[in-house]
Amino acid sequence: MEFCVASEARAIFIGLFLVGFYANAAKTTSSPSGKRCSSLKSLVGEHESSNLLKEFAVARDTPIASLEAKDAFDGLQPDEKCFVYHMSEAAQLGGVIDYFQTSAESPFIYLLLQKVFGLSQVADLQSLASTTCQFSKEDWQAFLQYAAVFYSNLGNYFSYGLKKFIPNLPQSKFACLIQAVGKREVAAGKDNVTISQARSNILSLWNMSGDLIYNLSQRYRRNGLAPSAVTTYFSANCDEKDAALVQEYLISKKTEAWNSRVFKTDTGQNGSLCFEIRIASIETKNEGPLDSIELGKVESFKGSHFVFKRGDFSHFLKRSAKEMRAASRCFADPNKAEKAILDYTIQSFQTGSLDAHKNASRLWVRNKNPVIETYFGFIETYQDPNGMRASFEGFVAVVDKEKTARLTRLVSQAEDFLPLLPWPPSFEKDKFTKPDFTDLTVISFVNGGVPSGINLPNYNQIRQNEGFKNVNLGNVIAATLSARPLQYLTKVEEDLLNANKFLVFDIIVGLHELLGHGSGKQFNQFANGSLDFDAASLGSASVGSYGPVKDWYMPGQTYESTFGKLASSFEECRAETVATYLSLFPQVLAVWGINSTSAADVAYYLWLMEISEALQGLAQYDLKTTSWGEAHVPGQFAILRVMIEAGVAKVRIVNGSDGKADLLATLDKSLMFTKGKEAMANFLLGLQFYKSTGNQKAAQDFFDKYTSLAGAGHEEHLQWRQIAVDRKKPRSLLVQPNIFPSSQPSAVSARSVSVKEKLQTSYTLKVYPASAEGMIQSYQDCCNDLVYEEDIFTTALRDLPHFLI
Structure with a gap:
């Protein structure tokens, strides 16, 4: 049954061929986007093009708010600030996964934008765009707004609505600016650091993603299953029938899909299909038991073959877990319950075990009235067209005790209010376990969209039998509600x-x-x-x-x-x-x-x-x-x-x-x-x-x-x-702060500081302007790491063949 496990090498080979082709195209073509570049008008016609732009182009007046958390952060003790810093780092490092879960091109677009804004200051880029590419003020604003909306959603599809968005800017002008910046990159010698970094230079990244940024052919307009939409939770050749079959198989194995993706990898013997269920984990060894399943073992089910593998997003979970371990060392006398929560979360990242994450969730529910709330994992299933697989999420927040008092009153009376609901008592839980209901000041919330409130965990059996927590994200509501139309x-x-x-x-x-x-x-x-x-x-x-x-x-x-x-x-x-x-x-x-x-x-x-x-x-x-x-x-x-x-x-x-x-x-x-x-x-x-x-x-x-x-x-x-x-009005974006040790000028140098040094220093929270420039700078400060970018590129390259249409 080797056919079920032989696709990885092929995927890498195809990916290397593609990136080699695109890199060569970037160096040889006279056009920055090559012959592949087609205008939206030529693809769908002038009338439909106008309607599509109205529906899918990023609004130039998209409101932007800044998340205010300085007072809450400044009120923390030094060891608490250390903990918040490392957990925020863990969230940001793991949050790269969300780009991969949005679309195949999103990691490449992310790298493209990071390189463009990393090479020049925004004001210098604007001058270059104006003089070299004839950008008007409206064009420049559209370019910045696209970048801000992309960063905010962690990909090129809205997290709210799962609909694609494109720049409100002609593709030719976007391409012109990329070519101009790409020349600067070559002149600076930054395209010859390593082989993969050379392949991931600005022009190569544009040639890999430029047409996909603008593609509004029917299938690319929304996230979803084939043949009508695109998703990266399933390979591009999976449709509703495939998803239903995988769902049946998972039920038969008494396991769940939260931290997995599905790849229909090959055609097996006698025309049977093989489905690889790939689990997110640091470990890549694919043999032996994991919870209720057996790794690497090919099984037959209803005429198809199935195999569980792990190691998806390994690089990113490894870095996230490393910061969690550093966070647990911030306290001289750590809270045992909170350390156990982190240990189980790290174990779930390490092995891919859902049981470990459920244990972390149980302990988290029981951990009442903490000063700092954090929760990490594969949490919300909104993005998966099958409704079972979850996007990566991590948040770090400080409890607002004054505002929490009102919510505590609601909890204390909840049992009196439950009988008001219109169903018989037999339809209510046997016992209502009073949860924590806290108002939080969010420091970091990494996911494609920051909600106003959350009820966690999402495991229904835990929620029904052991309890749950409610959180109200107070500073998020304060920042965004006034702009809500x-x-x-x-x-x-x-x-x-x-x-x-x-x-x-x-x-x-x-x-x-x-x-x-x-x-x-x-x-x-x-x-x-x-x-x-x-x-x-x-x-x-x-x-x-x-x-x-x-x-x-x-x-x-x-x-x-x-x-x-x-x-x-x-x-x-x-x-x-x-x-x-x-x-x-x-x-x-x-x-x-x-x-x-x-x-x-x-x-x-x-x-x-x-x-x-x-x-x-x-x-x-x-x-x-x-x-x-x-x-x-x-x-x-x-x-x-x-x-x-x-x-x-x-x-x-x-x-x-x-x-x-x-x-x-x-x-x-x-x-x-x-x-x-x-x-x-x-x-x-x-x-x-x-x-x-x-x-x-x-x-x-x-x-x-x-x-x-x-x-x-x-x-x-x-x-x-x-x-x-x-008459649709755009939803507001939220610029989040960053934390720096001492007076470290950038996230790169901040991450290079040893754990011991971090524990001996002070921490400063930086708040950014409520603007597209503020959003861009916040991502330059938090996430500009060349080694990490190489991991992103190679992982996206490995995945790419599975999502070719």
Whole structure:
């Protein structure tokens, strides 16, 4: 069965051939992008080109905010600053993985931008662009904005929406600037350091990525499976059927996919297929047991062959783990629980063991009231089109004790609020384990998109049986919410909501995370045949209009493996609906200091925000694939549909002040607490019923009823969607700070300092301007490491043949 394990050498050979070809092209062609460069207009036609630019080009007015964390950092003790520094380094070093998880070209684009901005100061580059390539001020701003958006998303697809973005700049001008900077690189002698660095010079990188940066042919417009989209969680030759087969195989092995990718590597004997399941780990040895699986052993399943291998992203996890070890040595008398969390996390990185990461997560949940919160691993599954594999994530934050006090009050009353939810007690956890719910000042958050709040861990069995933590990212909300647009409301309602935006958003995040993700029970059957619910009583009585319980999770099944790509969207919808529903109860809002006379107004503002967000989110719906690109958006639209169905909300198409089609939504406050409450309760009961019972097909049908725009009867919704696309406003970016030991001028020299020296020095947090230049400089300071860039290049080169289309 050698065919299942012989693809690595071939991949490297093909990759070397390709990079050799492109490097040669960079040196011989008279055009900086060679003959391969084609304009968008020539590819798709002038009319469609204009529409695509409107939808996919980076907005030149993209708002940018700066993450403020200086006061929180300065308030730490020296050993705590040392710990935060090393854990931030661990996050940044591991975060390179996210580029690989976004697209095949993203690592090359990252290296290209790092080299371009590393060779010259921004002002010098602007002068070069203006004099050599005739950049206008708008062109230059578009170039900077593209770089800032790319860095912020850790790749060239939006983390929110999974849609591709391209520069709002002609490809010929981008190519001209690359050629001009490339000449400087050659003149400086920086393209002959090592063989691989010579191959990864600026012109070679452009020739490998330039056309892909601008490619908006149908398949490249979104992240997803073949044949309609692209992903790097599966090789380019994998489609929905392949993903479903791999999912079945994983369930049969009683294992999960969180830290893995899938490569359909070869055709085996008699035309059978071979799937390599590649696990992220430092270790590359592929033999022996790992958790419940056997490494390197080729197995047959339903006519195909499967093999587990590890060593994916080895270089990056190794460096991240090294910084974690350094962090654990920052304290003379380390907290035993926190050291154990780090040890298990490092073990999971070292071996690829999910069991080790689950042990780290269990200890993390039990570690109450720390001064500093960190959590690392492969966490969120939004990006995987199959909904099972997770992107790398790591965050480091300081607990804000004053703001946490309010959230603690919510936790203390959570058990009183759970009975308000519209499902029977048997659908709730047997025991509600009160979690930590803290307000955090984020120092570093490495992932394609920084959220406003989190409920972790994402392992449902731990969350249901052992507990979880909620975190509210206070300084993230403070930095970004003011730039978050409100649309499609009357001027009066918009003004009212703007005046209460921070309060309303605070309530949504709190209820969504704690009582949304933290509520509800899964019904499970275990290997010995026992059940964790009363099948007899639940199987004989109807639950609302959804019938009796006839289904549950069998041994080896999890929520993620059962619901697949539906899992994230369905759960986010359930959590958001919990927040919307519970806002109708004055005793819940009292936690935020809202008295009974003001409660109805605040609930009204909250429902208005849900409506505005839902209509804006319509822009994320893809007409070709009839799917949503973002996990939270379909749930918000479903909530709006429930409001409309109940006669509580209305949406009309009107003429805007600019004379173009616009939307206007209205909400009948008098019906919210009667018809609205009843409708929201019934919808929420359905969401919980299908999640508890694990009936994926019924859940999909139920969800599609409120979220699908395909087929007859959705003509008006599609008109709304087009208006949302035409009036779409860009989401704000977030520039994060960096930490430096003593007065070290750059991250390169900072990382060269020994651990002992770091423990004897002071640490300074540098905050950057809220601008594209600030974003670019923050990445130059944190991540400009030639050796690490070589690792990125060789890893991307190895992967490249798997993603050729």
